[in-house]
Amino acid sequence: MTVEADYRARYDNTLFPIAAKLEALLQEILSGQPRIDRISTRPKSVDRFVGKANALTKEGKAKYSDPLHQIQDQIGARIITFYKDDVHRISDEVQRYFHAIESKDMLPENEWEFGYFGNHHVLMLLPDLVDPAFDNNLVPCCFELQIKTLFQHAWSEANHDLGYKPGQQPLESDELRQLAFTSAQAWGADRVFNDLFLKRQGR
Amino acid sequence: MIFGFWRKKSAGDFLASAGIYQAFERLQRECPGAGYIFARTMLSARPLLSAGMSDPRRRAEIDRALKATAPHARADGGMSLLALQVLQQAAASTDEAARSTYFSSCEKMGEHGRKYREIDEDDYEIPLDAEDAALVKRMGGESLGHCIELLEIEAQGTSPAELQETIDTLVATYDIRNEIRSGALPPHIRNIQMILALKNG
Numbered sequence: 141m142t143v144e145a146d147y148r149a150r151y152d153n154t155l156f157p158i159a160a161k162l163e164a165l166l167q168e169i170l171s172g173q174p175r176i177d178r179i180s181t182r183p184k185s186v187d188r189f190v191g192k193a194n195a196l197t198k199e200g201k202a203k204y205s206d207p208l209h210q211i212q213d214q215i216g217a218r219i220i221t222f223y224k225d226d227v228h229r230i231s232d233e234v235q236r237y238f239h240a241i242e243s244k245d246m247l248p249e250n251e252w253e254f255g256y257f258g259n260h261h262v263l264m265l266l267p268d269l270v271d272p273a274f275d276n277n278l279v280p281c282c283f284e285l286q287i288k289t290l291f292q293h294a295w296s297e298a299n300h301d302l303g304y305k306p307g308q309q310p311l312e313s314d315e316l317r318q319l320a321f322t323s324a325q326a327w328g329a330d331r332v333f334n335d336l337f338l339k340r341q342g343r
Numbered sequence: 344m345i346f347g348f349w350r351k352k353s354a355g356d357f358l359a360s361a362g363i364y365q366a367f368e369r370l371q372r373e374c375p376g377a378g379y380i381f382a383r384t385m386l387s388a389r390p391l392l393s394a395g396m397s398d399p400r401r402r403a404e405i406d407r408a409l410k411a412t413a414p415h416a417r418a419d420g421g422m423s424l425l426a427l428q429v430l431q432q433a434a435a436s437t438d439e440a441a442r443s444t445y446f447s448s449c450e451k452m453g454e455h456g457r458k459y460r461e462i463d464e465d466d467y468e469i470p471l472d473a474e475d476a477a478l479v480k481r482m483g484g485e486s487l488g489h490c491i492e493l494l495e496i497e498a499q500g501t502s503p504a505e506l507q508e509t510i511d512t513l514v515a516t517y518d519i520r521n522e523i524r525s526g527a528l529p530p531h532i533r534n535i536q537m538i539l540a541l542k543n544g
Contacts, residue, residue: 197473205471209526228415235414239425239532241523243417249481259415264529281529 143207147189150214154270154278155183159215161269162283166217169237173230175222177290181283184214191306212262213284220293224334227259227287234285238263241282254323256296259287291326291333298322353438359541360436360444363429366538367452370531375460376518377528379511380419382456384426385449391430392446401434420519420528425535426452432539459511462488466514475520487517 141149163181170176184192193207204210219234221227231243242262248255262282270279288296299319304310311319371378390396391404405427412424433445467488470476484490491510498506522528 197476201471201473203473206525210524212523232414239421239536240414240417241420241528241532243413243415245415261417262523264532267533281526282523 143193144186144190146208147193147214148186150208150278150280151183151186151189154274155215155280157271158265158269158279159183159217162215162217162265165237165266165269166219166234170219170230170233173233175226176230177220177222179217179219181215181217184211184216189214212280212282214280215265215283217283217285218293219285219287221287221289222333223337224289224330225338227289230287231259231261234261234263234287238266238285248323254320254327256299257288257292257323257327258296261285261287289330291330295323295326353441356436356438356441356542357444359432359538360441360448362538362541363445363535364448364451366531366535367448367455370535371455374420374519374522374528374531376515376522377420377422377531379456379459379515380422380519381426382452382454383508383512383515384423384456385430386453386456388427388430389450389453391434392449398434402431405431405434418516418519420523421532422519425532428539429535432542436542458507459515462491462514466491472524475517478517478520487514 159181163179166179166181170179189207189211192211193204195203197203219230221230235243238261240261240263242260244260246256246258246260248257261284263285264282265280299322303319367378367381370381388405388408391401391408396404409424409427409431412427417424429445430449433442433449436442436445467486469485470479470487479485479487479490482490483493491513494510494513495506498509501509519528
């Protein structure tokens with residue numbers, strides 16, 4: 141079987157129902173938490189998985205030798221919060237239920253750069269989310285969770301839509317700077333909203 | 344007598360305490376990086392097992408250590424957290440036999456956290472995996488071995504034991520990435536979690 145056929149079998153038989161159950165569980169465990177704009181989950185589409193699985197390094201070598209194990213966002217979840225202080229509060233709450241294999245705050249490489257910001261986790265799937273009738277070989281062990289503010293989310297969506305895609309002309313230097321500028325604005329807006337929120341809370 | 348609600352609970356607790364060391368041995372055999380971080384955490388937390396410490400203080404110290412496991416920057420497969428959860432369960436155990444088994448298992452596991460593996464020729468190869476290559480580049484080197492050499496140069500004045508622990512942790516954390524990617528680690532995490540859950544019935 142090809143990687144595409146293997147992944148399609150996963151997608152059709154297990155990823156979709158697990159993602160739906162995961163979303164319901166996240167909604168339930170975070171139901172008492174304030175300032176959450178939305179919670180969503182999705183299985184990675186077959187096209188996107190195959191695109192990622194076939195990605196090459198700068199040196200032209202295959203990036204993944206075993207994509208079905210190495211690509212950890214086959215099921216992705218996203219939680220969008222109002223303010224920056226909400227991100228780590230929600231992250232702590234989620235980790236009471238799911239074991240984190242990896243957690244990191246995604247930041248640009250250095251303090252003079254602006255770009256993608258977000259809080260990412262690779263979390264173990266709970267056995268309750270997996271139908272016992274499923275073929276275990278088709279079930280990933282983990283899922284990826286992104287927790288972001290509204291502004292971080294808005295920036296990453298637009299950047300994903302406007303930024304470089306395979307087969308397209310790369311963005312020019314000034315266009316890249318414009319994207320960095322919008323990231324800086326989103327960063328500033330998050331900061332102002334968070335400060336105002338803390339002030340209104342008397343903190 | 345093993346009948347009745349409380350009896351069942353303490354029987355579950357005893358089964359959990361008895362199974363934890365075997366689960367650790369399997370983890371260490373199949374995922375040595377993760378096994379080392381788990382054991383190293385046990386070794387560092389050894390003062391919390393001291394007979395001279397009161398139970399309320401022991402529990403408070405374990406809670407404090409759990410909160411300090413960097414929940415927003417975890418790169419160890421969650422092994423420190425898992426080891427501390429085992430200690431937390433050991434400290435909460437009210438059954439004498441289970442408690443004593445937990446404590447001696449924790450002591451034994453800690454012994455495996457004194458030293459990780461030696462650096463070999465392969466560690467001086469430029470990583471084939473793009474993410475690993477980017478990681479070592481961010482640390483200032485071209486390979487894991489090169490990064491460790493840089494660390495040794497920069498660490499002048501640090502005690503040899505402290506430097507060795509830093510290097511062992513770095514190498515183990517690096518190895519854990521592969522243990523996660525290969526799919527070898529998650530079943531061990533699930534196994535230890537299931538053993539801990541035996542306590543509840």
